[in-house]
Every structure is written in structure tokens, then in C-alpha cells.
Amino acid sequence: MANTKTLVDHDAIRDWAAARAGQPALSQPALGMGQAEPVLCFAFGQHAYLDTDEGADQIGGLEIIEWDDWFRIFDERQLALVVEEDVPGRREDFHELVRRPQQ
Template sequence: MADTKTLTDHDDIRNWAAARAGKPALADPAPGMPGEEPVLLIAFGQQAYMDTDEGADPIGGLQLVEWDEWFRLFDERELALVVSEDVPGQRDEFHEIVRR
């Protein structure tokens, strides 16, 4: 596995996601998981597309949100984003949201 770095700065996270066309999102917790709080994630590819003409109809429990809401939860839960170090010519989407 490639070397990783941990991001907590909002601008760094936003820039990392933007470079990969990622969007902030929330997902329903998996059945049987403790707690009922939505899960923070960054959506890529088709998951990052939402037809705003149709309204915010979450598919499979995934809902795209604004960065402000995502970062509010991110900070309240004291989380950090672990990503792969950038390698020239590659845009790795690996990421993991962990406790600080």
C-alpha cells in the first residue's frame, strides 16, 4: 500500500476531493450498526452525480450534502481523513475517515 497522510484542514480535504471529482455525502448507517447517526463519506463517479432538477432523492441511502454540513459533522465527531500520498500521474481515490 502507498504511503498515506492524514488531513483535518477543511481546505486540504476540499481540494483533495475536488481533484478527484469527489462530493461530500452522508449514508444511512448499516443495519445492525450501533447508533443511528449518518455515515460521512466522499462520493466519486456516478455516486457523486445528483440531478438537482429531480430534487434530493437519496438512492441506496446516499445523500449528497453541502461541505458546510459535512464539515460540521466531521468536526463534531473529531474525525480525520486518511488519504494516499499523491503520486505523479495518478489520482488515487483511497480514503478512510477515522477518529483523530
């Protein structure tokens, strides 16, 4: 696996997502899975740029949300974003949301 880095800075996360045509989103958990809270995620590609002026967008089970809302949940849950280091000529969209290390 390639080298990874951990992001918590909001601007760095927005830059990472923008470089991959990603937008902040929520995914609703499947019924009966024991998880009641929506899961933070990203919508990549053409689905990330559909017009959402008419309200929440439900693309493939994802709800595209505002960055402020995404970061509020991100900080409340004390999460960090693990991504692959950038390699010239490639834009990997591998990412994982993890709990921030205790300091």
C-alpha cells in the first residue's frame, strides 16, 4: 500500500476532495445494522456536481450536504481523514475516516 497521511485541517480536507471532484455527503445506514447515525462520506465524479438548490440530493443513497455541516459532524465525532500521499500523475480517492488519536 502507498504511504498515507492523516488530515484534520478543514482546508486540507476540502482541497483533497476538490482535487478529486468530491463533495461532502452523508450515507444513511442500512436498516437493522445497529447504527442509527448517518455516515460521513464523499460523493465523487459527476454526482457531486448535480444542482442541489432544490434541497437534499439523494444520489445512490448519498445526501450531498454543505461543508459546514460535514465539518460540524466531523469535529463532533472527533474524526480524522486518512488518505494516500499524492503521487505525480495520479489522483487516488482512497480514504478512510478514523477516530483522532488522543492527545
